[in-house]
Amino acid sequence: MQQVGIGIIGCGNISGAYLKALQHFPILKVCGIADLNSDLAAARAAEYGVPARTIDELHADPDVQIIVNLTIPKAHVEVGLKALAAGKHVYSEKPLGVTFPEGKRLVEAARSLDLRVGSAPDTFLGGAHQTARGLIDQGVIGQPIGGTAYFMCPGHERWHPNPDFYYEAGGGPMLDMGPYYITDLVNLFGPVEKVAGFATKVRDTRKIGSEPRRGETIPVHVPTHVAGLMSFANGAVVQISMSFDVAAHWHKPLEVYGTEGTLIVPDPNHFGGDVFVLPLTGEAQGKPVTLPYSEGNWRSLGVADMAHAVLSERPHRANGDLALHVLEVMEAFQTASDRGEAVKITTSVERPAPLEQSLIDGLIGR
Known part of the structure; x- marks a missing residue:
């Protein structure tokens, strides 16, 4: 090769x-x-x-x-x-x-x-997320109408040896974790057209809980709790919350709602996980993930x-066009919060081509 x-x-x-x-x-x-x-x-x-x-x-x-x-x-x-x-x-x-x-x-x-x-x-190229993409494209949940995207934790200073950059410009929960969630949603739905939101900061300092700097205090320069709405070009509206201030929660990472059912998508920070469909009538149905890159990091x-x-x-x-679109969307939450109004997204992007069933043994040929 x-x-x-x-x-x-x-x-x-x-x-x-x-x-x-x-x-x-x-x-x-x-x-x-x-x-x-x-x-x-x-x-x-x-x-x-x-x-x-x-x-x-x-x-x-x-x-x-x-x-x-x-x-x-x-x-x-x-x-x-x-x-x-x-x-x-x-x-x-x-x-x-x-x-x-x-x-x-x-x-x-x-x-x-x-x-x-x-x-x-x-x-989003992982087997679980490509499986979810396929189910949407096949119309299994009908017409997408909305969804939820949640990442909430107490903060990365608990485990990261040098967490300072998470609380500097370019950090915060939206720019750190938002890329996983929003990129996967663009993979599932297509581009975002408009954003509304609020961004807050509840503490000015954080105390490191990991070695070798346990107990050291670091300043916080960015919002640490961001919540909002994304309106997609396909008509779907998704609620999103990214936070370094939440002690615990029970929300699923990603849920996609359609006219014929709901799709439960696993954590977009990982390549694998369980995919479920909740049909209009009946119990949750697990969907087998047989595509490659669904196990491991x-x-x-x-x-x-x-x-x-x-x-x-x-x-x-x-x-780069996909990443730039996602970056504009993430930045728009702060802009919307500052202005007190919804923000129109100026970029658009094509959904990336799906991976194919034939891709095996770590080879990305098509």
Whole structure:
């Protein structure tokens, strides 16, 4: 198989998940991993048997076609623009940028250079979410009319070793967790047309509960509880709540309501999970998930799909236009809260093509 060389920039908490999953995609060749902290890069490189490089070396390496950007959110666009300037395609961790204008700048720069931008999340490509997509497309629940999307927890400072960035510009529950939920909803419904919402902050500081900084206090600069409504182009209206302030709740992550029934969609932060249909009459029916990528943590699935797309000159699914649309939607909740009125979304996007049943053994060929 022809391989596509990738260089990874950023060796934080999420890099381990990428490096584990990358081993299952033969099309991807890790040419090196880099970080401003060279000791951290060396440790990750030794752990996963890949070369430790500098960022400049990755940019200069002709074998590197895609830079996988795993830096903190406020560095996503700066790192991405430098990679584009070096002639590399870019795949970024979510969110695409910390503001819609800077995310747009990245997408437009790539377009002007005839290069590609990809972005997490790619969990919507997982078998469970593709199964849910298929059920909607088959009309199993009739015409979609609405839904709910809930992520609520007490805050990531309980477990993350360095949680500061969750409470800085580019953080907060909407920009951190919203990408999973809204991207999956765009996969299920199509683009969002209008947003209404409220954003609040109940504390100015947080206390870290994890090692090695247990007990340290960090400032909070962003809203930590966001609630609102999304009106989709297909006519559906979805209630959403993203929070770092809720101690506990019983809401399902995603529910989709149709004229003929309800679809229970599993956590969009994961690739698998149980899919249920609640018909108009009768008991809940579990739907078997037989599509690939429904077991395990397949982070980098979107990178592999992007690599195949580069070679075959087809669109990739976790693309920059999708991520930019989702970024605009997320930012609109704060705008709606500030203005006290609904906000019209200026971007639109095609639903990504579904994965196919024939995709097996970690190969994303179509």
